[in-house]
Amino acid sequence: MTLRDVFEAISGQPTFLFLLLMAVPAITFLVNVWSGETAEEIWKWRYAYAILVYLACIPGIFALTLNIYLFLFERQSIWDMHLAIQALPILTMGITLLLIRRKIPFNYIPAFGRLSSILTLIAAVMGILWIIDRTRIYAVTYVPFTYVVIGFIALLLIIRFAWSRIF
Structure with a gap:
């Protein structure tokens, strides 16, 4: 089974996907109501x-990464976007994070x-791949593959360090 097969199966039942994804903000709203108002109750x-x-966030980040890939690398038209698979998880993530942020600061949420960090890593990898794709720099070299991997990891660490300094 390929990812395309999974998306086609989900596309056949968009109501189930909608209910599943909208349950997360609904449960978040209920937890906000039940958690109380004092700091000890919220904690x-x-x-x-x-x-x-x-x-x-897991489906939202996946959908966001999928959209970036489809629009930048596959050159998919925005008119061909499947809303239930490509937009609804991002919307669910945004609504859920907004509801949670109203109640508790994110730095109090474990992990x-x-x-x-994973979003930064994904963004860095996608950015590097997009730059390589656009500049069409392909080199045939005699450098061992382990050096290429070490250089790629070093570049990711530099991007991660710069990102943490900026934000």
Whole structure:
């Protein structure tokens, strides 16, 4: 089964996908209501918020990365975009993060920094690949492949360090 097959199967049942993705912001809203107003009450719900963040961000980041890939590398037209698969997870992620941010700061949510790290890494890799694709720099060289991998990892670490200094 390919990724295209999975998307076609999901496209056949968009109502199920819509209900599944919209359940995350709905549950977030309910957790916001139930968690109370004092800091101690909200602190008890931080792991529930962490689960909700991951439930919203994993499909959202995947959809965002897929969209960037399809528009930059595959040159897909925006008119061919499948809203349930390509836009709804991003919308769900945005609504969920907005609801959570109103209640609790993100730095209190366990392992939230890992999501920003993975998003930074994905953005760096996509940026590097896009630059290589656009400049059409292909070199035949006698440099061992391990040196190329070490250089790529060093470049990612430099980008990660620069990103953390900027933000």
